[in-house]
Amino acid sequence: MTITWDWLVQKNFRLNDANLHPTVRQKAWDAIFALWQQGIYVLIAQGYRSIAEQNDLYAQGRTKPGKIVTNARGGQSYHNYGLAIDFALYTKDGKDVTWDDSSAEWKQVVQVFKSKGFAWGGDFRTFKDTPHFEMTFGYRYSQLQSGQVPARPTAAVVIPEPTKVASNACSIVVNGAKLDASGILRDGVSYLPVRAVGNAAGVTVGFANGKVMLGTSVLQTTLVIGDTGYAQGREIAQVLGYVIDWDQNTRTVTLTKGKR
Ligand SMILES: [Zn+2]
Structure with missing residues (x-):
């Protein structure tokens, strides 16, 4: 089975979340579409996270069981401001997802998302976060914490569409x-x-x-x-x-x- 674009759009419902910055959503759709055309199937597994959800995640491996997955407390992650997303890759048959960040496909995803203006968590100096992309628009999280908000474009987010089959x-x-x-x-x-x-x-x-x-x-x-x-x-x-x-x-x- 080849994964259809419609199927992939449905799986990426998290990108429809209005809590995500519209530019993040648009550029992510554009990147996912370009990759789909190359036979690489991206799943956005995380998008916006509330402060409470972030605190919960921070507790994991500290005051709660599990392994530490973040160094960011509530308010200290770009996810809390709708400026970050995490991805995984579907296997070719769409039956499974993988976080194997050593694969050629993973590197291709990184390249395409960077070309759309995302910063990649794998480039972070401390705590490498290879499924993570973000757009900070030049804001530190401390500025966002104090209530500053990056401008939002007014244009609607457009999910790309494959060219319709040529007329018959x-x-x-x-x-x-x-x-x-x-x-x-x-x-x-x-x-x-x-x-x-x-x-x-x-x-x-x-x-x-x-x-x-x-x-x-x-x-x-x-x-x-x-x-x-x-x-x-x-x-x-x-x-x-x-x-x-x-x-x-x-x-x-x-x-x-x-x-x-
Ligand atoms: Zn992330």
Whole structure:
């Protein structure tokens, strides 16, 4: 299974938290998207943390069981101001997450997030924190503690979207002349507008009992969209006695009179 973008967006719901600074959210989405395109699947495992949650975390390994995971008391972490996030990586099948910070993928994540303006916890001089990214906007936590707040952009956070699959239209060339009308691809099968192709081939097109006729033949593969009747390119070619060809690069159906 390849991880879809929609799946990854859902898993990263923590980035929708309005307590996170909008620029942090936006740049994180941009980075996660760029990495997804490279086949690297980032999970934001931590985002905003309240002061109480931070104090709880600080107690771990000190007054509470467990291993020490932070040197920051409540108010001393950029997480408390919505300016930091921690990540993990999904395995390729999406069934597991890993914190293996020695992998090539991990290093790639760091590089991409840095390129988006994040500082990386792995660069900290004391307490290396390799899953951690932050944007301080030049504020020390002591300034943030005293109530100073980095400016927030007013623009909405936009989750990137993969480019929609190119339209399913295809071009048509009949006897060397490109038609103004276009055809449609459905499940890899071309459907061509019968009237436009008939006109170009000099063959009459008519309707009989809801069926489309090309010359004297009733077409069997008709598809009516709006007020245009289509039929499969292969059937049209057969009825006309034409050779049909498909060019994947230009997405063009070519119909040519005569010999094969
Ligand atoms: Zn962190």
